[in-house]
Amino acid sequence: MLDYRWGVENRMNDELFIDKRDLTEQAYELLKTYILTRKFHPNEKLSIDRLAKLLGVSRTPAKDAVNRLAADGLITVEPRVGSFVTPITAKDIQEIFDLRLLYELYAAEKGFENVTQTEISEMEQIVAQMASCIEGNRYRREEHARFIELDHRLHRFIIDSPQNSRLTRTYDGLGIHLNIARVYYVKELQNAAQGQEEHEAIVQAYRQHDLEALKTVLKQHITGVRDLVLQCVESAGGVL
Structure with missing residues (x-):
């Protein structure tokens, strides 16, 4: 059985350094890596505020990154509900x-x-x-x-x-x-x-x-x- 346990507190302790030159691009790449490696679990809810805090950026680059990831099919956005890591079946x-x-x-x-x-x-x-x-x-x-x-x-x-x-x-x-x-x-x-x-x-x-x-x-x-x-x-x- 694969173990998906990887607490938020552990993720928050990861050292993520964002270069200020292109916040959206770097936020996108870092979040994509977290999804590809499944440090974010399938179906896990990803709030913009939480991601912005994790990355150390404002809401705008975090939201733009989520929109790009949704276009890639890695995140599913449900209106008035939230954004979730898209599972693979x-x-x-x-x-x-x-x-x-x-x-x-x-x-x-x-x-x-x-x-x-x-x-x-x-x-x-x-x-x-x-x-x-x-x-x-x-x-x-x-x-x-x-x-x-x-x-x-x-x-x-x-x-x-x-x-x-x-x-x-x-x-x-x-x-x-x-x-x-x-x-x-x-x-x-x-x-x-x-x-x-x-x-x-x-x-x-x-x-x-x-x-x-x-x-x-x-x-x-x-x-x-x-x-x-x-x-x-x-x-x-x-x-x-």
Whole structure:
């Protein structure tokens, strides 16, 4: 069972430093990080006054940040009731990963011939850095954020390979909620070794110029991660 207990008093003791140059942007980024890492719980009510106090800013940048997060789908605003952290359900995860699989398989096939040897070498370097984030069959706690960024970069090589800007923008629409799934995948699951093997197999398929092998391992990897994240949802009581 995932433990969502993380009291307000603990959050208030976190050292959050806001640079006065762009209060709204920084408030947005900090609150987004709190939501992505689930330091704010699913369905938790977020009042403007409370957020302003937490961030050390006035109500205006806090309210503007909440409006942006609502547009991203991370916060749900109920008129005359309040703003709440949007939960992610099993249905959401299924839909997100169905689309991810569709987009990445399409991109892998359409962009296969566009991937250069230099890009393959860059992917190999990313996968090597991923290995340093793993200890045993788990991701090292201090490397969670770094691994998530590396994972994003590796899969963006695939999505960007067809050089289709509309595909890239559409895929990016999954980004925020996909990152929440990545956070739980990295923090809660003990299958780092298998994930690393699959990432290495993805790059090897490019190196060996084997499109069918690439599509096979991509499907195995994405559906495997989906199934594990769905286990997280179930363990967390039905929402992330």
